[in-house]
Amino acid sequence: MLKLDRCLLENGSFRLAADLEIDAGRRIAVIGPSGAGKTTLIEAIAGFVPISEGKLSWNGQELTGVAPGQRPIAMLFQDGNLFPHLSVAQNVGLGIRPNLRLSREEQDRVRAAIARVGLRGMEERKPAALSGGQQSRVALGRVLVQGRDLLLLDEPFAALGPALKVEMLDLVAELAEETGATVLMVSHDPADARRIADQVVLVADGTAHPPMPTADLLDNPPPALKAYLG
Numbered sequence: 001m002l003k004l005d006r007c008l009l010e011n012g013s014f015r016l017a018a019d020l021e022i023d024a025g026r027r028i029a030v031i032g033p034s035g036a037g038k039t040t041l042i043e044a045i046a047g048f049v050p051i052s053e054g055k056l057s058w059n060g061q062e063l064t065g066v067a068p069g070q071r072p073i074a075m076l077f078q079d080g081n082l083f084p085h086l087s088v089a090q091n092v093g094l095g096i097r098p099n100l101r102l103s104r105e106e107q108d109r110v111r112a113a114i115a116r117v118g119l120r121g122m123e124e125r126k127p128a129a130l131s132g133g134q135q136s137r138v139a140l141g142r143v144l145v146q147g148r149d150l151l152l153l154d155e156p157f158a159a160l161g162p163a164l165k166v167e168m169l170d171l172v173a174e175l176a177e178e179t180g181a182t183v184l185m186v187s188h189d190p191a192d193a194r195r196i197a198d199q200v201v202l203v204a205d206g207t208a209h210p211p212m213p214t215a216d217l218l219d220n221p222p223p224a225l226k227a228y229l230g
Ligand SMILES: Nc1ncnc2c1ncn2[C@@H]1O[C@H](COP(=O)(O)OP(=O)(O)OP(=O)(O)O)[C@@H](O)[C@H]1O
Pocket: 011, 012, 013, 014, 032, 033, 034, 035, 036, 037, 038, 039, 040, 041, 203
């Protein structure tokens, strides 16, 4: 379980309160108005935004003071963070070791991850020789190879067309199912939440609210969400 126990997150002068629990293995959409603090929440869990009060823990292990790289977390960003001069295999391999000195077993893991995200045969290509959807798959391969318990996604597929986005969301859901990873995904599109999230964390009015069932929240949105959804 991911627990934010009476936390206060501080992003410069912006403050967000969070007192909530997320069960292991859930897929959670993080939604709310622009500027409400969705990225702040994700980055505080990842360790990039300070938690000035309260405790963050994962399965009973306190993470509050733990360095980002030591947390059981993998992150996927909108631009995928691919290095243009590195091949697909190297970009995925970075998820295991930044110096890319991989053992035979680690190279096998990289190949398996590339195959699992549907890019078998493209190991030696550079990102520029891939479509936008294929580039997203490389980024997802890098996350997969890390084998972390928690997967944090911040509007990962916003730049993709609708059909490709759905394909990627489904792939994320499948991988989470296979690995048992817990997923938190920031999205501006309620359809994304309906597609892959069983619960939604609403971030609004200075608070990250406890998770609620996706359909309940989206079918009967509270005023702050209603105004945002239009
Ligand atoms: N480094 C910073 N210093 C000061 N304020 C910041 C900093 N980063 C973000 N903020 C402010 O914190 C608030 C929350 O920002 P955040 O990016 O978390 O919102 P968001 O819900 O993800 O927004 P969006 O949907 O527009 O991406 C905003 O008012 C933003 O201006």
